Amino acid sequence: MRTPRVVIVGSSVAGVRVAQSLRTCEYTGEVVLVGEELELPYDKPPLSKGLLAGGERAPKLSLLSAEEADAAGIELVLGRCAVHLDVPGREVVLAGGERLAFDDVVIATGARARPSPWGRPDGVHVLRSLADASALRADLARGGHLVVIGGGFIGSEVASTARGLGLEVTVVDPQAVPMSRVLNPEIGRLFTELHERNGVRTRFGVGVEGIDGVRGALRVHLSDGSVLDAATVVIGIGAIPNDGWLSSSGLRVDDGLVCDEYSRAVGAPRVYAVGDVARWYHPTYATLVRVEHWTNAVEQAACVAHNITHPERPRTHAPLEYVWSDQYDWKVQIAGRTGGDFEHCVVTGPEPGRSFAVLYGDSDRALRGVVAVNWVRALVECRRALSDGGAVSVGEIREKIASLVNPKPRLDRANSNRAPMRSSGSPSLDP
Template sequence: MPVSPTTVVVGASIGGVRTAKALRTAGYAGDVILVGDETALPYDKPPLSKSLLAGSAAVEDITLLTREQAAAASIQLELGRAATGVDLDACEVELADGTCIHFDDLVVATGARPRPSPWGAPPGVHLLRTLGDATALGAALSRGGSLVVIGAGFVGAEVAATARGLGVEPVTLIDPVAVPLSRSLAAGVARRIGELHNARGVHTRFGVGVSGIDHSETGLRVHLDDGSVIEADSAVVGIGAQPNTEWLDGSGLVLDDGVVCDRFGRAVDSHANVHAVGDVARWWHPAHEQFRRVEHWTNAVDQASCVAHNIVRSDEPRAHIPIDYVWSDQYDWKIQMVGRTSDDLRQIEVAGQDPDRCFAVLYSDAAATIAGAVVVNWPRALIACRRAVMSGATLDEVRGRLGGLRSRSVEASAAPGLG
């Protein structure tokens, strides 16, 4: 009697869970085993810095897969069992308890973790990546006192916004870049986000770095490069992330800022059927003609679907060519990015109904084709921009469409009984 094939998915966050589910949707009839190092049920990560930290969502609200759902889909959960290695010759995943799990296909979905604090981690200093991290930070914020957030990227900015929403005061946001978020957003947009934090009561120290953190009986002392010192009860360090690939050292897989994969999500130079998805995957992007590793929720979801298809239909593999999409919620602002938004592209701004808080920045290439957009508080514009990027519309076409949306919004708000 033939033995059913087995796909082992290592990593139980969004990439791993979506891969396991997508295998079943694609008609995979073999065994699916989902391995995670945390004992908690798989959960979503973006709410950790927002709704979960704010207390407006509970753990069950962000759970990605319950035991009942896993059983219904015939997904075997192996939680609290960290993977420590892989033997490509034997096609086995090695676990911390010394046991091994055989695979016919292996999907690496171990994600990324925060870069550790280079200034040490005295009591009161937090990182934010896991449910345990969010619980510890939430408890600290509930006790009150001052907060320092080091790193004004999306996670740091979201934590600062959430803390202010909880009434934490003072909150200080520090970043060595003079215009934080300008690595991801157009400088003008990034500057507005900085001003938003100031307007909501956050003290910003931009263009200055941290030289050290020490702990005393009264709390934390954060030393800045300009010689100043900020006293705080708690601090959050959000200075980027690094892929979780150490468990694959010595496996024979090519590791270079992630698991290096081809355009189909298959690990390069591997004689075994090994794939990678999500934050840990560095794959060849055919459209960009370069290897990329993307730490975006949407990318993990799309890549999981692609890899699941390629496992089930290995004779008809599908390349992973996503249109980038990422969002950030800060206070009552929603910032959304689609496509390419690099500084080497032409940029124009289109105002929405309320230009102070509703607008879009469009990016176009040398041929005046829309390449991407940053959209703030304008849902209909975001939909139009995503469609335009997918269809290859011109910059003028998109600008005209958004102008029409703005006009209709103004007319609707001025109509009797509306607005």
């Protein structure tokens, strides 16, 4: 009788955590972890922060050493690219024709940086892999003006790191404010000011028409007719799931592998997906979602490992979104759903002008999300409230986190007790 086998395709955090969680769940079969890169599995969030900074701030990236894999009975197949999933035959086909049989398969191929629509002259970078970060680090070490195209998490973190290295930096984005997917315009402007206080020039609300030149002498042409000279350019305009290799599988692929609430591919109960490549039915939101968050990848991996080892009592995956970002001297933590679709209020934290929490509520004023800056205790209280399924109102949690500050803080001037929720206006964080 053949020993059961789980094949995991993808060796980043989602894939590694599935493999480790299978052993925690006492799975006794074979576990095979396939990775496209030759490097041992490594963590990716530090690529835009500590790794770029280098020196004493360079972090340890390892997720799984060869010794740890051997001790856990995890077979590593690295430097191999999966090109086809044979669902009826239960085989993963690798480049070169090798086939890996499986009883269960987990798709953890993640996402890749959205490619540059302006080409990739020498000195123009995207940032998704260790090789990307190493190449960018070498160019940053040469100095000169850095232009970052894209004001989302990656672009903002790269800008912050580059300023810490002493580079001249400009951030360009067609959106009016940075991180516009999770911040409404009023709050986004606070992050624009954060860039500018740290010496970064910002060109929000302006698009890019083209890039030409060579490393050290690049030219970025903007939609308003102006041109930025740059030594190096970083493009951070989002990510797209690595699902193209599944197009011949017969599975439903639509901005990721489409799965049910148990993270099982629709119509294929022995095929699972985790992390950035998974698009699954979220039972709380009653819709398909795809989440590009490290925390989601870890939590979904544990859920999938349980469902493989306990198929008779599967668990749904209904996470509370959580993401963090380190920018300059701000630690930004976001939980739940935030942005322009919700009304919001701002509560000043223990360090006026530097710490605050933005509470987001729906039309019934139930708490739906929070952005906490340099205020971990507020984040903890809000995450606890959000985990209660919306039973806590914005007013209740506002009073609770305000009471954490001693002396008791006031709400900022744009958010008085007479108007605890609002959808317009500009918040002030002045002490």
